[in-house]
Amino acid sequence: MKVLVTVKRVIDYNVKVRVKSDNTDVDLKNVKMAVNPFCEIAVEQAVRLKEAGKATEVIVVSMGPQNAQEQLRTALAMGADRAILVQSDEVLESLTVAKVLAKIVEEEQPGLVIMGKQSIDTDNNQTGQMLAALTGMSQGTFISGLEISDTEAQVVREIDGGLQTLAVKLPAVLTVDLRLNEPRYASLPNIMKAKKKPLDTKSPADYGVEVKANTRLLKVEPPAERQAGIKVANVAELVEKLKNEAKVI
Amino acid sequence: MAILLIAEHDNTALKSATLSTVTAATQIGGDVDLLIVGSGCTAVADSAAKVAGIRKVLVADNAAYDHEIAENVADLIKGLASDYSHILSPATTNGKNFMPRVAALLDVGQISEIMSVESADTFKRPIYAGNAIATVQSLDSVKVITVRATSFDPAATEGGSASIETLSQVSDTGLSRLVSEELAQSDRPELTTAKVIVAGGRGMGDKAHFEMLDTLADKLGAAVGATRAAVDAGFVPNDYQIGQTGKVVAPELYIGVGLSGAIQHLAGMKDSKVIVAINKDEDAPIFQVADYGLVADLFEAVPELEKAL
Numbered sequence: 388m389k390v391l392v393t394v395k396r397v398i399d400y401n402v403k404v405r406v407k408s409d410n411t412d413v414d415l416k417n418v419k420m421a422v423n424p425f426c427e428i429a430v431e432q433a434v435r436l437k438e439a440g441k442a443t444e445v446i447v448v449s450m451g452p453q454n455a456q457e458q459l460r461t462a463l464a465m466g467a468d469r470a471i472l473v474q475s476d477e478v479l480e481s482l483t484v485a486k487v488l489a490k491i492v493e494e495e496q497p498g499l500v501i502m503g504k505q506s507i508d509t510d511n512n513q514t515g516q517m518l519a520a521l522t523g524m525s526q527g528t529f530i531s532g533l534e535i536s537d538t539e540a541q542v543v544r545e546i547d548g549g550l551q552t553l554a555v556k557l558p559a560v561l562t563v564d565l566r567l568n569e570p571r572y573a574s575l576p577n578i579m580k581a582k583k584k585p586l587d588t589k590s591p592a593d594y595g596v597e598v599k600a601n602t603r604l605l606k607v608e609p610p611a612e613r614q615a616g617i618k619v620a621n622v623a624e625l626v627e628k629l630k631n632e633a634k635v636i
Numbered sequence: 637m638a639i640l641l642i643a644e645h646d647n648t649a650l651k652s653a654t655l656s657t658v659t660a661a662t663q664i665g666g667d668v669d670l671l672i673v674g675s676g677c678t679a680v681a682d683s684a685a686k687v688a689g690i691r692k693v694l695v696a697d698n699a700a701y702d703h704e705i706a707e708n709v710a711d712l713i714k715g716l717a718s719d720y721s722h723i724l725s726p727a728t729t730n731g732k733n734f735m736p737r738v739a740a741l742l743d744v745g746q747i748s749e750i751m752s753v754e755s756a757d758t759f760k761r762p763i764y765a766g767n768a769i770a771t772v773q774s775l776d777s778v779k780v781i782t783v784r785a786t787s788f789d790p791a792a793t794e795g796g797s798a799s800i801e802t803l804s805q806v807s808d809t810g811l812s813r814l815v816s817e818e819l820a821q822s823d824r825p826e827l828t829t830a831k832v833i834v835a836g837g838r839g840m841g842d843k844a845h846f847e848m849l850d851t852l853a854d855k856l857g858a859a860v861g862a863t864r865a866a867v868d869a870g871f872v873p874n875d876y877q878i879g880q881t882g883k884v885v886a887p888e889l890y891i892g893v894g895l896s897g898a899i900q901h902l903a904g905m906k907d908s909k910v911i912v913a914i915n916k917d918e919d920a921p922i923f924q925v926a927d928y929g930l931v932a933d934l935f936e937a938v939p940e941l942e943k944a945l
C-alpha cells in the first residue's frame with residue numbers, strides 16, 4: 388500500500404506574527420518558515436507504517452512556492468521516499484489544494500492519505516475533508532490513534548466530548564491531531580541522503596486544475612489588545628478584587 | 637435568501653453552540669431552517685421549534701446518521717443545499733468534520749470559524765492562532781460557514797413557533813462505522829459555556845495534584861480546563877484542552893494556574909472577561925493578559941484561595 392502525505396510550508400509556530408501596517412496581510416518577510424507541526428506528525432505516522440511493513444512507499448506532496456522544497460526535503464529526511472512539489476506563487480485556497488491532491492490520488496492510487504488536521508497559519512481545518520469528498524473516500528479526522536487492517540483503518544478521534552473510535556474503509560483520508568505521535572528529528576546522514584531522493588516539480592495546470600479564488604481577503608487586523616492588569620500581593624487581595632472590583636464572584 | 641443551519645445536539649436538547657449560530661444566521665438575514673440530524677434525535681425537534689428566529693425544523697432521524705458520521709451527513713446536506721444561500725454550523729468537532737465535506741461536494745470553499753458577520757457575504761475570522769483577524773468575502777454562490785460560538789450571544793429558547801418536517805430520504809454511504817465512544821462524565825458545567833473556568837498547566841506537577849483544581853472549581857461552580865502540556869502529560873483527558881487546537885472559551889472569569897500562557901493557549905481563552913493568573917514566575921507571559929496576577933507558589937495559593945471563598 389502506498390501512503391500519500393501532505394506537508395505545508397508555514398510560519399514557525401514559535402514566531403508571533405505581525406500584521407502589516409497597511410492592513411493588507413500579515414508580514415511574512417524574513418520570518419522563519421517550517422513544516423506545519425500537524426504535517427510533521429502525518430509524515431512521522433506514514434514513515435512508521437512503512438517501518439512496520441504496512442506501507443510500501445511514502446510519497447510526500449506540497450503545494451506552494453518553490454522554496455516549499457525545503458519542507459519536502461525535511462519530510463524526505465524523516466523517511467519519506469519521494470516528493471512532489473506542485474509549484475505556484477498564487478494564493479492557494481483549500482478547495483484548489485484538494486482538487487490537485489485528488490488528481491494525484493487518481494495517479495498514485497494510495498491506500499491512505501495522511502494530512503494535518505489544520506495548518507497553523509490559516510487555521511482552516513478543512514483540506515483533508517474536502518479531498519475525501521472529491522475522491523469519495525472515507526474520512527477519519529482529528530485522530531490520535533491508528534490501527535490498520537487489510538480493508539479498514541480504526542481511528543481514535545479527539546472530539547469535544549472525549550474520544551471516538553471509528554472504522555473507516557480503505558482507501559481513506561486521515562487528518563492527524565497532535566497526540567498521535569512524536570515526530571523524530573532527522574539525523575544528519577538522513578538529511579544528506581534526502582538531498583538525493585527524487586523530487587518532481589509540477590504545476591496545478593499539469594493536473595488540469597485552475598487556481599480559483601473562493602474568497603477575497605479584504606483586510607487583516609491585529610486582534611483587540613487586552614489592557615494590562617495589575618499584580619495582587621496575596622490571595623486576600625485577589626479575592627477582594629474579584630468580589631468588589633471585577634464583581635465576578 | 638434562506639439559511640440552512642445544522643444543529644449541534646445530544647439527542648435530547650440543542651447545545652448552546654446551536655443557539656449562538658442562530659444569532660449569527662439572524663445577523664446574515666433571511667429565513668433560517670434548522671436541520672436536526674442523528675439517530676434517535678426526534679425529541680430535539682419540539683424544543684428546537686420554540687427557538688426564536690427559526691422558520692422550519694427539519695428532522696433526519698436514521699441509524700445511518702448515528703453519531704453524525706460525516707460521509708452520510710454531508711451527503712444528506714448536499715441534497716438539501718439547492719434551496720439555500722448559506723449553510724451554517726457551529727465550529728464544534730462535528731461541524732468541523734462534515735462541513736468541509738459539504739463544501740467540496742458543492743464545489744465551493746468554506747469560511748471557517750467566523751467571529752463576526754459584516755454583511756451577507758463578508759465575515760471576520762481569526763488566523764495565526766488569533767494573532768491576526770482577517771476580513772474575508774465569500775465569492776461562492778452557496779456560502780458554507782462554521783461559526784465560533786463564543787463570539788455570538790445565544791438566541792432565545794422561547795418565542796418561536798417553527799413548523800416541523802420529517803425528512804424521509806436516507807444517505808448511507810457505508811464508508812465508516814462507529815466502534816466505540818469514551819465520553820467524559822462530569823457534573824460540572826461544560827467548558828465552552830461555563831461562566832467560570834479554572835485551568836491548570838504543567839505546573840500542577842501530576843495527576844493527583846491537578847485534582848486540587850477540582851475542589852476549587854466546585855466551590856466556584858466552575859468548569860475545569862487545561863493546557864496541552866497538562867493533557868500530554870496525562871494529568872487530564874483531551875477534552876479539557878483549551879487553545880488553538882483545543883476548545884475556545886470565553887467565560888466571565890478564567891483562573892489560570894501553573895500555566896505559562898503560550899500563544900497557542902491564549903488563542904483559546906484571551907476573550908475571557910476577567911483573567912486571573914497564578915504563577916511563581918513573575919515573567920510568565922500569562923501575566924501580560926491577566927487582569928489580576930498573583931506571583932506565588934500554586935501549592936500554597938490554591939488551598940488558600942479555596943478557603944477564602
Ligand SMILES: Cc1cc2nc3c(=O)[nH]c(=O)nc-3n(C[C@H](O)[C@H](O)[C@H](O)COP(=O)(O)OP(=O)(O)OC[C@H]3O[C@@H](n4cnc5c(N)ncnc54)[C@H](O)[C@@H]3O)c2cc1C
Binds near residue numbers: 501600605
Ligand atoms: C493572512 C492570509 C490571508 C489569506 N487570504 C486568502 C485569500 O484572500 N484568498 C485566498 O484564496 N487564500 C487566502 N489565503 C490562503 C488560504 O486561505 C490557505 O492557504 C488555504 O485555504 C489552504 O488551506 P489551509 O492550509 O488553511 O488548510 P487546512 O485545512 O487548515 O490544512 C489542513 C492540512 O491540509 C494540508 N495542506 C493544506 N494546504 C496545503 C498545501 N498548500 N500543500 C500541502 N498540503 C497542504 C496540510 O496537510 C494541512 O495540515 C490566505 C492565507 C493567509 C495566511
Ligand SMILES: Cc1cc2nc3c(=O)[nH]c(=O)nc-3n(C[C@H](O)[C@H](O)[C@H](O)COP(=O)(O)OP(=O)(O)OC[C@H]3O[C@@H](n4cnc5c(N)ncnc54)[C@H](O)[C@@H]3O)c2cc1C
Binds near residue numbers: 862881
Ligand atoms: C501546533 C501546536 C498547537 C498547540 N495547541 C495548543 C493548545 O491548543 N492549547 C495549549 O494549551 N497548548 C497548545 N500548544 C502547546 C503550547 O505551545 C505550550 O507548550 C503549552 O501551552 C504549555 O503548557 P503550560 O503552560 O502548561 O506549560 P509550561 O509552558 O511549561 O508552563 C508551566 C508554568 O507553570 C509555572 N509553575 C510551575 N510550577 C509552579 C508552581 N509550583 N506554582 C506556580 N506556578 C508554577 C511555571 O512558572 C510555568 O510558567 C500547541 C503547540 C503547538 C506546536
